[in-house]
Amino acid sequence: MPTQRVSDDVHMIDTPYHGRTGVLGTYVVAGERVTVVDPGPASQVPSVIEALDRLGVEEVSTIALTHIHLDHAAGCWMMLERYPGAVVHCHPRGVDHMVDPSKIEDAAREAFGDKIEEYGEIRGIPKEKLKASVDRERLRLGGVELQVFYTPGHSFHSQSYYEPKGRVLFAGDAAGHTPENRGAVIPASPAPYNPVQAAESLNRMEALDPSVLCISHFGFHGGAVKWLRDFRRQVLLWERLASEGVEEDRTLTETYLTVLDADSEARKLVSTDPEAEGHVYSSLAGFVSYARWVKSRK
Ligand SMILES: [Zn+2]
Structure with a gap:
């Protein structure tokens, strides 16, 4: 199980996702007490526990969720079986869904079909194990x-965690993803995505001036401020192209081609891996559905 050191207090576990590494990063913040950021779905948790054992971790006090999407959070019940003293922190709007994940499960099934079986067993956790985060809480x-900082956009229940000593920022999916781990960044933007909030x-x-950025899909990256700036520019570009596409009744493919033309990251991704086209399409679909929603309110 590849575990990498991010800073003095932070490690990344590269949990093999059905045999593939470089897909889902779980982060461990090891002070006198141990925090796990985004343990993943139940299919991943045994590997996370194995990696924690190897790091010599006997107790986990805190599970910090960047948001409650199933690939980040659905295995919390299994973590709690092993670490019954742990408390799970999440955005206040995620708490009820962590107790009863059926709506999140239905939405994921609608978006991804039977692929969600890959996540393993999805179970809620007791309300008393959950702690609703407060913005700017320490x-x-x-x-x-x-x-803790609320960072909505990718989802309404997204929040990020900042570790000031090592200047490490855990952004979950709020700072993009690198599909197939090919080094090109594009937005992670399933509907109902909100690019303006993002x-x-x-x-x-x-504004936190982080040095290292930890994203879930995938990896930890120096030059965090430049990453965030470039990514923000990309989000605003996609938002403009999606909105123009909706205004001018373009098909998704036509809008996709305008994105490929204007965005070198999307181009880089598709040129290294033609199959990655699907990732650009599905990310773009979230922007288009936001643009349609904006238009419907005019
Ligand atoms: Zn997500």
Whole structure:
């Protein structure tokens, strides 16, 4: 199980996702108490526990969720079986869905079909194990601190965590993803995605002046401020192209071609892997559905 050191207090576990590494990163913040950021779905949790064992971790005090999508959070019940003392932190709008994940499961099944079987068993967790986060809250974890910032856009229940000593920012899916781990960044934007909120959240993250950016799909990256700035520009570009596409009644393919033309990251992704086209399409669909919603309110 590849585990990599991110900073003095932070490690990344590269949990093999059905045999593939470089897909889902779980982060461990090890102060006197141990925090796990986004343990993943139940299919991944045994590997996360194995990696924690190897790191010598016996107890986990905190599970910090960047949001409650199933690929980040659905395995919390299994973490709690192994670490019954842990408390799960998430955005207040995610709490009820963590207790009863049926709506999130239905939405994921609608978007991804039977592929969600890959996540393993989906179960809720007891309400008393959950702690609704407060914006700007500081979690003191024994010599290490995590600051919570609401960063909606990717989802309404997205929040990021900042570790100020190592200047490490855990953004979950709010700072893009690198499909197939090919080094090209595009938005992670399933409907109901909100690019305007996403851009505001990126400003917020940039203002922290982080040094290292940890994203879930995938990896940890130096040059965090430049990443956030470039990514924000990309989000605003996609938003403009999606909105022009909707105004001018373009098909998704026509809008996709305008994105490929204007965005070198999308171009890089598709040129390294023609199959990655699907990732650009599905990310773009979230922008188009937002643009349609905006138009419907005019
Ligand atoms: Zn997500």
